[in-house]
Amino acid sequence: xxTILSKFRFTIKALPNKGHRPRxxxxxxxxxxxxxxxxxxDPEYALYNSRLxxxxxxxxxxxxxYWAVRTNVIFRHTGELPIEISGPDAETLLNKMFTxxxxxxxxxxxxxxxxxxxxxxxxxxxxxxxLAEDRFWMAQADGDxxxxxxxxxxxxxxxxxxxxxxxxxVQGPKSLELLSEVIDGPMPEPFRYFDCxxxxxxxxxxxxxxxxxxxxxGWEVYLLPETDIAAIGDKIMSVGAKFDILLTGTPVxxxxxxxxxxxxxxxxxxxxxxxxxxxxxDFVEFDDxxxxxxKALEVTNKSCRTWGMRVTGGVAQLGRIxxxxxxxxxxxxxxxxSPYQGCGVCxxxxxxxxxxxxxxxxxxxxxxxxxxxxxxxxPMYDEERLIxxxxxxxxxxxxxxxx
Numbered sequence: 001x002x003t004i005l006s007k008f009r010f011t012i013k014a015l016p017n018k019g020h021r022p023r024x025x026x027x028x029x030x031x032x033x034x035x036x037x038x039x040x041x042d043p044e045y046a047l048y049n050s051r052l053x054x055x056x057x058x059x060x061x062x063x064x065x066y067w068a069v070r071t072n073v074i075f076r077h078t079g080e081l082p083i084e085i086s087g088p089d090a091e092t093l094l095n096k097m098f099t100x101x102x103x104x105x106x107x108x109x110x111x112x113x114x115x116x117x118x119x120x121x122x123x124x125x126x127x128x129x130x131l132a133e134d135r136f137w138m139a140q141a142d143g144d145x146x147x148x149x150x151x152x153x154x155x156x157x158x159x160x161x162x163x164x165x166x167x168x169x170v171q172g173p174k175s176l177e178l179l180s181e182v183i184d185g186p187m188p189e190p191f192r193y194f195d196c197x198x199x200x201x202x203x204x205x206x207x208x209x210x211x212x213x214x215x216x217x218g219w220e221v222y223l224l225p226e227t228d229i230a231a232i233g234d235k236i237m238s239v240g241a242k243f244d245i246l247l248t249g250t251p252v253x254x255x256x257x258x259x260x261x262x263x264x265x266x267x268x269x270x271x272x273x274x275x276x277x278x279x280x281x282d283f284v285e286f287d288d289x290x291x292x293x294x295k296a297l298e299v300t301n302k303s304c305r306t307w308g309m310r311v312t313g314g315v316a317q318l319g320r321i322x323x324x325x326x327x328x329x330x331x332x333x334x335x336x337x338s339p340y341q342g343c344g345v346c347x348x349x350x351x352x353x354x355x356x357x358x359x360x361x362x363x364x365x366x367x368x369x370x371x372x373x374x375x376x377x378x379p380m381y382d383e384e385r386l387i388x389x390x391x392x393x394x395x396x397x398x399x400x401x402x403x
Contacts, residue, residue: 012045012052032077032166033223034233037247046250048079048142054249063339065252069214070340071395073172074248075236078213080126080167082137082222083146089156090134096152097145098128099275099284099291105130110194110209112283113138114275115145116293120300121271122278123148125263127211129196129222137207137222139167141265152292164225170236171218171252173395174243179208179219182239193389202235204228213253215260215379215388255336258345260385261308261378267318268306268333268347277349278306279378303353306333308380311344311373314365321364322348322373329361342399345380346373 012029031052035043044056054077060068068074085094094102098113105111107130114125124143130136138145149160170178180187188197188208196209204227212218221236223229237245246252261279263269269278274297276284281304284297309316315337322330330350338345344365350356356375363373379385386392 011055012047014039014043014045032079032168033229034077034166034168036230037233037237038077038249041247043249049081049140051079051081053077053079056251057247057249059247062251062254063337065246065248066255066339068246068248069172069216069252069256071173071397072246073170073174073178073240073243074246074252075168075170075240076248076250076252077166077168080139080141080220082129082139082163082165082167083149083160084135084137084163084165085149085158085160086135087156087158088134089158090136093149093153093156093158094128094136094138095289096291097149099293099297101285101287101289102128102130102136107132108196110196110211112194114280114283115148116275116291116297117271118293118296120274120293120296122265122269122273122275123271124265125269127194127209127220129207129209131196131198131207137163137165139220139222143265166223166229167220168223168233168236169212169214169218169220170240171212171214171216173217173393175216175218176390178236178240178243178245182235202228202231204232206232212388213262214256215262215382215385216256217388217390254334255338255345258308258334258336258347259338259341259380260382261347261380263306263347264334268349273306273349274300276300276302276304279304301353304356305330305350305353306378307348307350307356308376308378309346309348309361309363309373310341310376310380311346311363311365311371313343314363314367314369314371315344316346316363316371316373317366322350323362323364329355332363340396340400341380344371344373347378348373348375350375 028050041058043054045052046055111128113128115123126140184200207222316332316335320331334347359375
């Protein structure tokens with residue numbers, strides 16, 4: 001059966017609603033309010049947080065999407081799920097949930113956060129926005145944190161709910177220039193990397209944050225249900241036309257976020273990995289908080305087993321297809337092709353933590369060939385993440401192999 005299924009890919013398609021009776025399962029896969037922009041481009045959808053997110057669009061090839069986010073500006077509608085945690089004990093609950101101290105996050109700032117189980121295994125991650133002293137949004141990656149919040153909020157004066165907020169991303173070197181032209185009034189001041197602010201676009205209130213999933217300059221817009229969301233989206237696209245903005249799907253981020261070492265929940269980490277296994281040990285703060293998973297993380301092996309890998313001559317398959325001789329030595333967790341580096345790029349997890357950058361293995365590729373892969377550090381370049389901070393302007397005009 002596995003052999004038969006491996007020959008197919010499964011997707012969700014948008015079909016005309018011709019008077020069908022209501023279908024209760026539709027509530028488990030709602031479409032982004034701006035998905036109407038995608039419908040002319042033969043979209044294929046996947047589920048992310050039980051929301052539809054475009055896995056494929058005919059607006060451009062995967063490589064063209066990659067170059068657009070590296071050299072220009074793109075617009076993408078995501079399945080990120082902001083959950084609101086508010087009330088006098090909101091900070092107390094979140095300091096129990098996350099491995100990083102939430103008290104340090106001031107109103108108007110964001111923070112990368114993740115939650116762990118009691119045994120140190122990871123649940124999911126995301127960007128935490130502190131909207132006010134007692135009000136937060138956790139814009140989470142794929143996974144279930146809502147139930148986890150609820151399960152650990154007993155005795156706390158806190159409200160946990162889904163505000164039905166949707167997130168779109170504007171990413172690329174021209175993204176902030178575009179923002180300055182679509183926003184009503186002046187730019188927020190300051191608007192530093194991982195700042196957030198409530199603003200108005202096309203006369204509609206929304207929140208924006210200096211964040212994204214591309215390691216490029218960019219911002220995200222948080223769309224509120226009581227507003228005219230289409231007016232915001234249409235304004236971004238109409239003003240973006242002068243910048244040649246490109247509407248994209250998930251492929252725009254695949255190779256770029258792999259190069260940047262931005263991990264994907266569920267494939268690059270999960271319940272069977274600790275933060276240390278996947279190179280996120282620096283985001284575990286053993287301070288005076290008793291966060292969930294602390295006891296297990298204090299005694300776990302602190303070695304990193306997760307690295308990048310470059311594959312010359314092919315794009316690696318996913319799974320346990322990394323061989324040293326006849327022995328399987330690790331798993332390819334994420335894989336893509338980098339037009340800039342001119343090779344396959346991967347995030348891999350090794351069985352033996354002593355195998356790190358410089359190690360060479362044989363890798364089974366999507367075309368059926370076996371190619372050599374070499375482990376490397378993450379990020380693969382821009383190690384200090386200066387590009388998304390706006391401190392390094394590095395806009396490539398050709399593959400690095402041609403330089």
